[in-house]
Amino acid sequence: MTVRTPDPNSGWLSDDELASIRLRLPLLYVEAIPVRVDGMGQVIEVGLLLRATSVGGMKRSIVSGRVMYGETLRHALFRHLEKDLGPMAFPLLPASPTPFHAAEYFPTPGVSAFTDDRQHAVSLAYVVPVTGTCDPRQDALEITWLTPQEAASAAVSDEMEGGRGILLRAALASVGRLG
């Protein structure tokens, strides 16, 4: 039997290595807010994922994940959309690679509007229309579609972690659908 040793140059990181790097360098993430648009391109619904938390509760979240070594932002975005929404979501990635916001997550509250107790992460965030059927994978239990008004509510923000309610409202503002 052959045990495969990870290629040290491969971008593969063991849990220990990642844990160590997380205390030394800001990590690069992409995040996506899935939306449905009408025939004129206007956002009419926002998709939020429901996940179980480690302490047995539930929280709402958005599509989120790390950019790997050698991977373009577009490929990272596509990979995480497929991972979280399934292969039939048919996302329409934006023609422009400029995020609507660069969200800065710090372990310590108060440095910015966003927190992540695991690490310092900088996340490039995008609004992504999806045209197919979403079938949440992995740890997401379901996707809920809300109107822009519902998504912007304080009640929804309270169910999101790390300040992502603020990011969600910024996403709505960027597509002219806040308030």
Add this chain to the structure above:
Amino acid sequence: MTVRTPDPNSGWLSDDELASIRLRLPLLYVEAIPVRVDGMGQVIEVGLLLRATSVGGMKRSIVSGRVMYGETLRHALFRHLEKDLGPMAFPLLPASPTPFHAAEYFPTPGVSAFTDDRQHAVSLAYVVPVTGTCDPRQDALEITWLTPQEAASAAVSDEMEGGRGILLRAALASVGRLG
């Protein structure tokens, strides 16, 4: 036989009235650069219209037209896309209503990078992916699909009027495809 008199509140303008207003007020336009994108949202082709000029020559242009009274920017954009590209172009209007550029056209050269000898116009410009078949209408003879590199060339700019070659390069820059 009934002669219909235009409703003075309708937004309808006679040629004389429009000619008069053109010397008194900036007019609001929308412009669109039609593009084709790959499965990752990346722009791979740019569509330019070929039109006959009043002096018997040919020029390349983009989708362009006035915003009417009571009309949203999205509806104006959609109407002009359909007028110039036909009903089967299936444009994907952007979720964000913010233009990549607000182009200012003045009758006098040198005020800005853009000129229009008929009027002072301010044009909100968008990059719009199209997914169907383009069948140019009205005064446009055909649509030509160019690579981003071709579209950014000096040769193509020279065939465009009013500085639209600059607008085209700004469009390419906004989608990360300039150079």
Add this chain to the structure above:
Amino acid sequence: MTVRTPDPNSGWLSDDELASIRLRLPLLYVEAIPVRVDGMGQVIEVGLLLRATSVGGMKRSIVSGRVMYGETLRHALFRHLEKDLGPMAFPLLPASPTPFHAAEYFPTPGVSAFTDDRQHAVSLAYVVPVTGTCDPRQDALEITWLTPQEAASAAVSDEMEGGRGILLRAALASVGRLG
């Protein structure tokens, strides 16, 4: 006594003419949200104007005004900033002419998030840091400086007309200061 006849090409419009055009064409506006920034460019305060309304009440507003024939967006922005904030405000106009939002005001509610019972107007909106002393002019009684949190509150939105509370929150989102 000499009666001066307006030059028909001057961009000058009588009240009657403007009233007539307001029912026929969308008018182009610029709007500015004055802010104070710290040494790192971060917005720390937002300036709102207090104006008397025609019905004897008070409302909060932002810098706003029409773009004249032949005038660049920058000059219109500067002129209205000086008119509303006085000559010592020393605004820092943005290097980028792209607005953070193109706000569409319609006489009829429900067409968009913004209303203006006088007209259909499209307003290019900017966040503008000011570095000097603001001394409101004309019909503005005073300028009040609020924190981003205060400016984003429902109480402040309720004191603004035509949906400008939404525009204010979009402005805060565009500078990463919403919530």
Add this chain to the structure above:
Amino acid sequence: MTVRTPDPNSGWLSDDELASIRLRLPLLYVEAIPVRVDGMGQVIEVGLLLRATSVGGMKRSIVSGRVMYGETLRHALFRHLEKDLGPMAFPLLPASPTPFHAAEYFPTPGVSAFTDDRQHAVSLAYVVPVTGTCDPRQDALEITWLTPQEAASAAVSDEMEGGRGILLRAALASVGRLG
């Protein structure tokens, strides 16, 4: 004699560690194109740094550097501006934290428009007006101020490494000064 051991949680990285991480993770950078603006905020000059290369030649570059663990994007931007332009440059950091472009540098040419043979880096790029006196530090020999037209030329692009001529033209496009 006391040998100081780096705190493993400090964000400090030895050359070996950094070399190892460079082959495993994308690194986060900020880049700034220093500009001078006129009283209306319009960009009139672009500042390029001249640096000696490791092979004895010269190249033009922009302000660029890594974001450290625990550091905000604004602080990283400010730190690198000060390092490259000196303490009297008085940069005006943008109110908006959204970059005009997220430039992706890969060791392998062809993945994107940008290359960096040391690493995979993602750089958030900003146009930053400076109001003081620039006094290049460290390895930069001087700063040269060019007009937007000169900065956009092919001759200047040829003197820049890693595709930064493209980034420079995208910067000019983002402030309406390309061509």
